[in-house]
Amino acid sequence: MLEVKNLKVNYGQVVAVKKVDLHVAKGETVVLLGANGAGKSSTLLSIAGVSNKGEGEVEFLGSNITKLSPEKILSLGIATVPENRDIFPDLLVEENIVLGGYVNRKNSKIIKQTRNEVYDLFPILFERKNQVAGTLSGGEQQMLAIGRALMSTPKMLLLDEPSLGLAPTIVEKIYEHIAQLKKNSDLTILLVEQHAMKALSIADRVYFLRLGEIVSSGNASELKNTTDFKKIYFGEE
């Protein structure tokens, strides 16, 4: 479904991603693991069309999306939940949700249906829908960011560190929601995490990113137990 070839991302002189090759099949949940600064977010954002791609190609459903704008990429079916959630703090929860459905604006039936599904998945958002989004707790903001992304009825979801800055019990909850989401739909997910164990619990396959390069990959179930996973992940030689 998604195919990233030889991706390189740089910010001026800073090379954030040296060389990334990865692919995600339809219905799969793939995790990109790596320490802080490894280039995970840059990889994700460049797939979403935000970060400049220095080199390389991104293909989605067989067509080349390398040079497309973020809005075009979303309309093809890739929705992004960025690292710091990036909800609109001055807007109401409901307004954030409504904006998430921007691409479906001409189809009020789909909007209504998706909105109900999102509120079913995250009942707390329904309770808070008339609240200013900036007043939500970290966990609720994460749910809002996910819910907002789902409003575009995406084929694929890019999730950047949903556990970041959240208390362990909240992380647990978020992952339950993601697992439930996976169960209820055939959504394809590319997940970025530092929190390896949590991510592995829902993943089909894993890539390890280190200093801007994919250093290893494999099946989640196999990798969970191997010891060299720790080596790669924590960068111990």
Added chain:
Amino acid sequence: MMLQFIVDVLSLGSMYALFALGLVLVYGILKLVNFAYGELILVIGYSIFLLKGSPFPWFFMSFIAIIMCIFTSIATDYVAFRPVREKSVTAVLITSFAFATLLQNAALLLISAKPKNVPMPSFLSDSVQFLGVITPVRNLISIFVAVVCLFIFFQFMKRSLLGLAMRASATNFNMARMLGIPANLVITTAFALSGLLAGIAGTLWMSKISMVFPGIGLEPLLIAFIATVIGGMRSIQGAVLGGFILAFIDMSFNYLLPQDILKFRDAFTFSFVILILLIRPEGLIRGPATGART
């Protein structure tokens, strides 16, 4: 006396607020100041001036002038912003100054360096008297027009999907785009609304001074800029507030300063603005959390 002062501040502030709002709309999205913004007043003035001989009623002429203003504003985007937007802030600064100069020189060459008379319906200058206040009709119309425009504008920003998209884009343009909100639509809308507000404010301005000359754009640009700086560059409510505060400051000096010092009023106003900024460098209203240029 007190009521007179309030009416004077409100009528001047109405104009200032609309001006400032137009400037901050584009700034909010692009984090770039449109230095050709003042030239929209030039467009308003000369458009009405050029239509002078036409058989149209005045209201129709000013309607066309406002349309011209909207087109010029959108053209500013295509000529000065779009080609260099990604490159650097300095580049846009230069191109928007260049576009402003181009319009000024066009007026200079094609029309005249001398001020030209802009026709205004005579009833605008009629005085009305109520509760001890004496004021020209145009001042009351300014207040009325501003209240109506601001009401419609804020309803649009609050209730329409496009308005919400504009507010979201002003907070975090990249995120808005990742939700499928088209960058070009948002930017063009910002320039169009900016042109509309400047056009309306410019017509009110014209009704006050009834003339136009090539350098007319500088003062409104400064006013809009100072008002937005006072109110906080990132907030649309701040721009409106800043407009009224600036009018309050200007008018207070008008009332308080003796005649022979009045010509230095702007110096007093600027000092006062600097004082405000020393106390609150972010302006009075902080606006959306993320203001980084993207």
